[in-house]
Amino acid sequence: MSIEPAAHLQLENVRKTYGSSTAVESVSLNVREGEFVSFLGPSGSGKTTTLQMIAGFVQPDSGVIRLAGKDLTTVAPYKRNIGVVFQSYALFPHMTVAENVAFPLKMRKFPASEVRRKVGLALEQVHLDQCADRKPDALSGGQQQRVALARAFVFEPKLLLMDEPLGALDKKLRESLQIEIMRLTRELGITVIYVTHDQDEALAMSDRIAIYNRGGIEQMGNSRELYEKPESMFVATFMGDSNVFRGPVTGHGLSGAIETAAGILRTPDSPARLSARASDGCLVVRPEKMHVRSPNLGEDSVYATVTNVVYLGSTQRLLAEVPGHGEIMIKQSADNVDSVLRPGSPITVSWNPVDAVLVPGSDAVNAPSTERLAV
Ligand SMILES: Nc1ncnc2c1ncn2[C@@H]1O[C@H](COP(=O)(O)OP(=O)(O)O)[C@@H](O)[C@H]1O
Ligand SMILES: [Mg+2]
Structure with missing residues (x-):
């Protein structure tokens, strides 16, 4: 008999309404450490709202969110130790690539030598060590998204949240970045929640997929279980x-x-x-x-x-x-x-x-x- 390891991320009956409309009805979910889970579903089904509640940018009406056993309800977003990547790159335009990636480390008061070392390593991991001194506007869309990715994992967060991070890129670039994100996140052993409305993307990348519909998870499982x-x-x-x-x-x-x-x-x-x-x-x-x-x-x-x-x-x-x-x-x-x-x-x-x-x-x-x- 196998013993189920304790969930790393745990959502219990999490709910969010805006006025009379329900964005997230009641979501419960367990994610294991190191697991890559996708939220897949049509537009408006509550994927982003769930992600925003995990990140702490949106406060749930009710329910509990735990990370590594700790209740996050009253923890401020920047203290949750969660990395976030959105569809729009949201890089600081006046900072260089290296400064962008250094930002979360400086916020957390890492010593300068550590910042240099970690930024160098992260840029190598996303193959941008040659571009450290460039500004974001001198990079392609795919490169900008790799900077955003490096900035999201450089401080070794417990959890990485990505909301349609490849949505603005063309198909070819999207496919090569899918492979890069899979390789990198598995190498780092990081737990990932990845939001997409692209079925093929979810099938290709995920350990498990949560199928969203009308503000809730309709079914969760690996690709084969969901298909068969x-x-x-x-x-x-x-x-x-x-x-x-x-x-x-x-x-x-x-x-x-x-x-x-x-x-x-x-x-x-x-x-x-x-x-x-x-x-x-x-x-x-x-x-x-x-x-x-x-x-x-x-x-x-x-x-x-x-x-x-x-x-x-x-x-x-x-x-x-x-x-x-x-x-x-x-x-x-x-x-x-x-x-x-x-x-x-x-x-x-x-x-x-x-x-x-x-x-x-x-x-x-x-x-x-x-x-x-x-x-
Ligand atoms: N800040 C908000 N105010 C009002 N309604 C919102 C807000 N954010 C999301 N919603 C609504 O909640 C529902 C779920 O949205 P969302 O979580 O963004 O869906 P998805 O990411 O799956 O496309 C939608 O009907 C959306 O219009
Ligand atoms: Mg969304």
């Missing part, structure tokens, strides 16, 4: 493409099932919260788990008519119409591409019920799966 075991329609549709079948939940032997227009569809997982008497459920099947062939023993299947074939080199995406249900998407990998399929071809689509997930029925669908077809 979503607990709500919101998470299922926010993380990648999915096919969703709706209908009343029924018992089916020891497993769960729903009755759809396309037949009874099963899953071995029958979450307790979805009893046979629960009204409607949604069965989620990822497009790459669906196959164009007659079902093998134990598989489920639906009949469909191909409506669209998109060849993408390494994959092929099929859209197909299921009578009484609507459109589904099937992703075939390169070695499995069916080249004879055309719009109008009748097909049987099958999958293993193990690859289907049952979630409560809900209207919280913010990211329709077909949106990504345009890519």
Whole structure:
């Protein structure tokens, strides 16, 4: 049996309202020391407000925030020992790069020799030791953000908070800085909370992701858990493409099932919260788990008519119409591409019920799966 280490950062029922509107409903969260956690969610879902409360710039209405066992409620922001990086670089324009990075050390009254040593080391770590004497306006956007990063970790904070730090940069630079931030923060062993609305960024960088929706965390887990075991329609549709079948939940032997227009569809997982008497459920099947062939023993299947074939080199995406249900998407990998399929071809689509997930029925669908077809 493994013993869960004590949480490094702990939020308990933290809440923030502005007048009659609720920015953060009630967030509880445990982050381990050295962990890289992303907050991922649509705009306005409460990510920044949560981060600002951890940093101390915003006071929660209620709830507790602890860092390394200490209650932060009454601790001033600059005494929390937390480094912060925002989307806008927020460097001091009149100071050189070295002076910018030295600033938090001078605030904390480090001796001059220590300041020099730590600034030199931090600038080396972000590959800017050649630019120490330049002013921020003589740097590119990516370089400025590396200065902001160095300034945020130079005083060896217990926690590093980053709010969409790469949001203003172009895609190529963003990807190279993602790798740099991952390498650096893991080297330093620092605990990170990283806010983003970019799914790929969160998947690439994080140990765990907290999916935000409407002022709260909808589900938290590693990428695989969120993708393979979503607990709500919101998470299922926010993380990648999915096919969703709706209908009343029924018992089916020891497993769960729903009755759809396309037949009874099963899953071995029958979450307790979805009893046979629960009204409607949604069965989620990822497009790459669906196959164009007659079902093998134990598989489920639906009949469909191909409506669209998109060849993408390494994959092929099929859209197909299921009578009484609507459109589904099937992703075939390169070695499995069916080249004879055309719009109008009748097909049987099958999958293993193990690859289907049952979630409560809900209207919280913010990211329709077909949106990504345009890519
Ligand atoms: N200072 C503020 N005054 C009033 N409403 C705010 C303030 N800050 C945030 N909000 C509201 O709280 C909600 C959550 O905002 P925010 O935490 O910035 O979301 P996110 O970072 O996920 O985009 C939004 O509806 C936003 O308009
Ligand atoms: Mg924000």
